[in-house]
Amino acid sequence: MRVLIATFAEKTHFLGMAPLGWALRNEGHEVLVASQPELTPVIAATGLTAAPVGRDHLLPQVAAWARRLGQGGEPAFDLLAREPERLTWEHLQRGYREALLPLWWKVINESMMTELTEFCRWWRPHLVIWEPLTYAAPVAARACGAAHGRLLFGLDLAARLRGHYLRLMAGRTGGDRTDAMASWLGSRAARHGGLFSESLTRGDFTLDYMPDSLRLDTAPGVRRLPMRFVPYNGRAVVPDWLRVPPDRPRVCLSLGSTATDRLGGYVAPVSEVMEALADLPVEIVATLPPGRHTGVGTAPDNVKVVGYTPLHVLAPTCAAVINHGGSGTICSTLLYGVPQLVLPHHMFDEPLLADLLVKQGAGLAVPAGERDTPERTRAALQRMLAEPSFSREAARLSGEMRAMPGPNELVPELERLAARAA
CATH class of the missing domain: 3.40.50.2000 (Glycogen Phosphorylase B;)
Structure with missing residues (x-):
């Protein structure tokens, strides 16, 4: 055929x-x-x-x-x-x-x-x-x-x-x-x-x-x-640092590639998000294209700024993922039962997909109209890490996907x- x-x-x-x-x-x-x-x-x-x-x-x-x-x-x-x-x-x-x-x-x-x-x-x-x-x-x-x-x-x-x-x-x-x-x-x-x-x-x-x-x-x-869903984001290599188990809960910060490739910017200022999370007892892994590293300034001590990292290898090591709500990122993360904090872009279906995820109890969202201060993102992440129900519901949806x-x-x-x- x-x-x-x-x-x-x-x-x-x-x-x-x-x-x-x-x-x-x-x-x-x-x-x-x-x-x-x-x-x-x-x-x-x-x-x-x-x-x-x-x-x-x-x-x-x-x-x-x-x-x-x-x-x-x-x-x-x-x-x-x-x-x-x-x-x-x-x-x-x-x-x-x-x-x-x-x-x-x-x-x-x-x-x-x-x-x-x-x-x-x-x-x-x-x-x-x-x-x-x-x-x-x-x-x-x-x-x-x-x-x-x-x-x-x-x-x-x-x-x-x-x-x-x-x-x-x-x-x-x-x-x-x-x-x-x-x-x-x-x-x-x-x-x-x-x-x-x-x-x-x-x-x-x-x-x-x-x-x-x-x-x-x-x-x-x-x-x-x-x-x-089968996660695939292109050719990639597993970095050495990813093989070392984190000594604190790991949180991935991934705000999408299409936003930078096509629209020239992120859904939220990356440096402000990182600064709001600077004193939390977590390891933030911010995945940024090489051309975006210099635009975020000096990263806080608990932030590791890295280049492209395959999400299907990174997500299973994380306690949470902060993302822009793209369907590929949502599904790649959910497949491994990881709760998500969504800062939805509005290119296609991101706000609606974020709403559906929140209704299922597998994550939280901070819509554009509520992102006036990065502290809202901080508070949402703290809640998600503290309440086990988010991981439980994410695992339920993972099982649904794998079936x-x-x-x-x-x-x-x-x-x-x-x-x-x-």
């Missing part, structure tokens, strides 16, 4: 897909990874074969322009909105038309849409696995007759939004029923003789590594296949799905 993994060029999103690629290769299937040229070295470093298509997207530049235009105000459209008074037809329609499509989804897809379709028609994959915002992939899969499905990188916000939109549209008896998403994907499918259907927005199936306790309700029409089928166990089902579409 020929399997194409397709993603727009975003390192953290792709790395979460690599373990499934390995599982498919180990079962003897041919696997290629298609993305914009920027991601080629990252793909090749995983041992999978890259197929560069199209041109690099300009999302960082567009996002910077949008931030300057908004001058730091509210985002043009908030995918996290749940209040009924905000989820109106007019609001959602405007969100698709003026924000999600022109400022995000078209930006990351249009530069690869045609070339990806041409590649699929040449290679003829039997199955296409796509990152859930890479809508060029289902269009390409449809053009070559392949089965296709999404592999989520976090909470399924796009499908939830689509479900709200379709429900509101079905209830309208007159007026404007324009569907910008359907118009966009339908026009792209039509170039190759295809028609729009909702499978272009949600796949024939959806692979989801979130445990039941942390995921959203499955959106209407989505066929969910749970798959155990999910691994990527290799999903391969036979993927084979059946591909055969059904042949």
Whole structure:
């Protein structure tokens, strides 16, 4: 079976897909990874074969322009909105038309849409696995007759939004029923003789590594296949210092790489967070990219500033992890039953994922509106280390994650799905 993994060029999103690629290769299937040229070295470093298509997207530049235009105000459209008074037809329609499509989804897809379709028609994959915002992939899969499905990188916000939109549209008896998403994907499918259907927005199936306790309700029409999370953050080496057991509770401070790679900054001032924790009887391990070491000043005595360290090796040695709420970091930590203090970024699903973690009792969160003083972070960490319930609930969720089928166990089902579409 020929399997194409397709993603727009975003390192953290792709790395979460690599373990499934390995599982498919180990079962003897041919696997290629298609993305914009920027991601080629990252793909090749995983041992999978890259197929560069199209041109690099300009999302960082567009996002910077949008931030300057908004001058730091509210985002043009908030995918996290749940209040009924905000989820109106007019609001959602405007969100698709003026924000999600022109400022995000078209930006990351249009530069690869045609070339990806041409590649699929040449290679003829039997199955296409796509990152859930890479809508060029289902269009390409449809053009070559392949089965296709999404592999989520976090909470399924796009499908939830689509479900709200379709429900509101079905209830309208007159007026404007324009569907910008359907118009966009339908026009792209039509170039190759295809028609729009909702499978272009949600796949024939959806692979989801979130445990039941942390995921959203499955959106209407989505066929969910749970798959155990396998932590992978790229090539790494275990540092010597990590082999020495700490003489105090170890706390990892990891505020994400995408924030620095794409947005130029962290969710909270690292130096202020470290200073607030300076006199606690703990060992703080702050993982910072090399270019960020000099920006934090002199670290307190109880802080070890290190470069990239594989979280799946570091987390099991920790009593707690302070992070930005990214799904990969949350799941990598939770897999080892370690409680988390989340300072959520607001790039995608981080605030909502933090809320779900707190409701399960496996951690605490200090939202952006409450981070006026670092002492709030200090108090939250002290509470989490003092109350054993946080470790107990984190261990419960770890057990839930480990009971999910691994990527290799999903391969036979993927084979059946591909055969059904042949």
